[in-house]
Amino acid sequence: MSADLHCHTRLSNGSLGIEDLILLAKKRGISTIAITDHDCLAGTVRGKVIGERHGVTVIPGVELSGTDKTTGQEIHMLCYKPDFPDRLEGLCRRSSLIRKKSSHIMMLKAAQRYPITPEFVVKCASGSTNIFKIHIMQALMEVGYTDRIYGDLYKKLFSSDVEGNINNVPEYEDIFEVLKQIHEAGGIAVLANPQRCKNKNLVDELVSAGLDGIEVYSPELSDEEKAEFIKYAKKNKILTTGGSNFKGLYNKMVVSVGDCDLPDECVQELNTYKTRKKKAERKAAKAE
Numbered sequence: 001m002s003a004d005l006h007c008h009t010r011l012s013n014g015s016l017g018i019e020d021l022i023l024l025a026k027k028r029g030i031s032t033i034a035i036t037d038h039d040c041l042a043g044t045v046r047g048k049v050i051g052e053r054h055g056v057t058v059i060p061g062v063e064l065s066g067t068d069k070t071t072g073q074e075i076h077m078l079c080y081k082p083d084f085p086d087r088l089e090g091l092c093r094r095s096s097l098i099r100k101k102s103s104h105i106m107m108l109k110a111a112q113r114y115p116i117t118p119e120f121v122v123k124c125a126s127g128s129t130n131i132f133k134i135h136i137m138q139a140l141m142e143v144g145y146t147d148r149i150y151g152d153l154y155k156k157l158f159s160s161d162v163e164g165n166i167n168n169v170p171e172y173e174d175i176f177e178v179l180k181q182i183h184e185a186g187g188i189a190v191l192a193n194p195q196r197c198k199n200k201n202l203v204d205e206l207v208s209a210g211l212d213g214i215e216v217y218s219p220e221l222s223d224e225e226k227a228e229f230i231k232y233a234k235k236n237k238i239l240t241t242g243g244s245n246f247k248g249l250y251n252k253m254v255v256s257v258g259d260c261d262l263p264d265e266c267v268q269e270l271n272t273y274k275t276r277k278k279k280a281e282r283k284a285a286k287a288e
Helices: 018-027 042-054 085-113 118-124 133-142 152-158 175-184 202-208 223-236 264-287
Strands: 003-007 032-035 057-068 073-080 188-191 213-217 239-242
Touching (some): 003 018, 018 032, 018 042, 057 085, 073 175, 085 133, 085 152, 188 239, 188 264, 239 264
Parallel strands (some): 003 032, 032 057, 188 213, 213 239
Antiparallel strands (some): 057 073, 073 188
């Protein structure tokens, strides 16, 4: 059983529609995927229906935005299999509004330097529930100022350490509040891209707060980082998951669905996690 638990569609910052993503997975022999659009649950129900039609299991998921209040860094938390997904709708709406305000500031600044308009950027984001940096870059490609999404112009505009950049870092809800809301929705909380955390204590603090797992099997991690996080997960008895972070045309590297080497047992552990957790809680309650 091949799986990819981190995929994006056109509903957020991917370039493929839901059915196109599922058909790609099928063609590549991937039997299980999770659609994890940013702060958007809209694709989960449709994804499950289309997946069943094509013989691909689609695990309900969403990638939620949060902020590490210690560093101000944007942190992403993957939520899988929420029992009550409607309880996350408010969080998704608030995060979406925060992202839109931030993107609007960047669009206006880009429009001051280049012959594009915010309206043109919005057209480039057609189908998405929000505006992302890649949509600004697509607009700049369309008018001939660059031939790629992630190149020198992207670094010039969005690297915070480059003088004159237009980057605007949105401030989302505290990542610990995001974790709490995932659990209140009956979901499984997995920290995405743990290697990116600037705050070296954050993972430990999240585990102490009830984090269920970390994303380990990813093309973005080196073999050394992967081994370190697997060891860490075993020590702390939390899940390990993985995915390609597939975005189609908007990928940062050459990667396709399933390029994550995720072991089958990780998917099995995710699928049985809530049952095992409830069983352990009942056992602990009896022991008291």
